Amino acid sequence: MFEYQKSGQYFALIAGGMEEHGAEEFTELGAQNVKLSYRGIQFEADPRTLYILNYQTRLATRILAPLISFNCHSTDYLYKVAKSVDWTTLFRVDQTFAVFASVANSHITHSQYAALKVKDAIVDCFREKFGSRPNVEPVTPDVWINIHIENNHAVLSLDTSGGSLHRRGYRTETGVSPMMETLAAAIIRLTEWQGEKPLYDPMCGSGTLLCEALMSYCRIPAGYLRKNFGFMFLPDFDKTVWETVREEAYHNFRQLPEGLIAGSDVSGRATKIAIENVNHISSGNRVTIKMLNFMKIDNLENRVIVCNPPYGIREGNPEEIAKLYTYLGDYLKQKCKGSTAYIYVGDKELLKFIGLKPTWKKPLVNGALDGRLAKYEMY
Template identity: 40%
Template sequence: MDNNFKMVAKTLFGFEEILAKELRKLGAMNIQEGVRSVSFEGDTGFMYKANLCLRTAIKVLKPIHSFNVVSEEDLYKKIYAFDWFEYLSADTTFAIDTTLNSDNFSHSLYVSQKVKDAIVDKFRDTDGERPSVDIKFPDIRINIHIQKDHCNVALDTSGKSLHQRGYKTATNIAPINEVLAAGLLLLSGWDGQSDFLDPMCGSGTILTEAAMIACNIPPNLNRKEFAFEKWPDFDQDLFEKIIEVSLNKTREFHFKIAGYDKAPSAIQKAKDNIENANLSEYIQVGQYNFFETEKTVDSHLHILFNPPYGERLDIEMEGFYKEIGDTLKQHYPGTDAWLITSNLEALKHVGLRPSRKIKVFNAHLESRLVKYVMYEGSKKAKFNKDNY
């Protein structure tokens, strides 16, 4: 317990509760939900595990300093006064990321420059040598967050955003973020206990995340590296043990995960990405127009998809969304169907009453994740997808 320290996991708007639930399942201590973030405590091994296993975290930060700040001069002095020698040396390369929500500061790049100057000057004045800045591949990545008149300084334990899982090499026009896909799946209640369909699968992100949830596979298993691997105290043996223990918790999946898309190029990209994630045995994809398909299983089906919003694809949206509703109503009995869209006007034309509606964001677009419950009817499925 004495080795525990505070960490903050950053996430997307609306995912705070499910991220907190993930952290509880992993064994985090003192969990507190914030806005687009969840703070918690754990030891070094847990820091490794959080980066490897959290599905809805964008970054995991390790706070090291905080103070009130009112001006650029004040910021420089307080950064300069901090004991940086515990974390950096003259041989270390570093980079600074800044986020601002303050009337006192308006330019994040300028704040990053001011912080960099203070750190470099501290080393030069003390040792006569200074660490270098490396924006792309730094040894240490420092995160500065100024909220009103309060500044938090943290070490970025993750490096590149955790949505960059490492399996996606090909994308379509409007790809969905991996963290967003995982969060939508968890919000929809997907737990791998039924068949699953993404009828507009694009490059296969939702399918891949669905399979990893179903099999309890760590989402970031395919990443090339995390920022903490460059830290001087990185424990390779401990990290490998964390990976081994996490892989021992994977489980069998006894249902089917399927994806459709009209575009042959999308299907090929989906197959490539699914293969990169080593999940081909769990996921089938085929070139089909969803509007010409029917449910192929007698048991319960879980659907989640990301249809076009009209932002980047030229489609007559009202008719398109009406066809979504008609296809679900006529051909998909015994189904929980979830979709995300930012086109709230087109959503009205689905012609079905949603049983749930959750506010989320897809990048900068305010969106809704909606659920339609399609009850069992007498209609028998005729569509056959055995040929793919």
């Protein structure tokens, strides 16, 4: 029996600043005994709930099922324990796999070497049993194995998501600085928008915020477009339960009313990409996206405005970018009566150029960037 089968415990990876919201989301979706951890949450779930979580979570990037955990001070011991796992109960020799490792504060310091040792153990396990071995596929393997070693304690897990859940499948192309889908989903969640007022993104880029708002409003699971999940490789995977989970979610969908979600961008290329992306999602044809400089929009009154203005060096020189934030602040003050704006910036220093006092500011990591989401209310 694997560890997750004995304990019913799993670990979900969540970006910095989103852990609490992730814990809230997991509790809503049926996870039990949810506990916060650094960039993740620990929780308990039965198999059905595990499928729901992988299918529905908008905030977590992966859910790991621990197979075995042990104290580990050397790579030889890591190999020995990894080889004691019967990998042949998880996948077949004709399926591909990859091992991903992370190490912290441990005698084993090289994550890649740790991954290599686990890979060797898996290969040797198959060879001894069948005389042949499965191939490694580093980018899109069938089976994703995870080894995490922290303070000389190792946890060997199967990634039940089967690759990062931020890959929803709707984004085939991106603009200059696209935002992670999980981050966009966290922003939409923090707006608490339920469709009471129209939602507008005046600098929509490739449309990630619009896509996440659409999926959230229409109750479309974040994993709706994904074909495979790692949990399908668990030895106790129950296909009938999984099909019921999908069907139940499908019956819960709702249509998007015309005009409820819209956006624009000054770039023609970004606008085209956003239209394509949003149209990969059901009801996406009801989202209006236009090529427009936000300063030319008559007004954006009585709305929920979400927006991720340019901030990086790739998007213009720092002086121009600072000026753009001042124009945005002026626009919000003068043309957005009755609206609430949620502005996300990758560089928190830029918020001061908006010249408005935010109701709150929340830290939200975007990859390596220590970003902030600020809320502004216009009366």
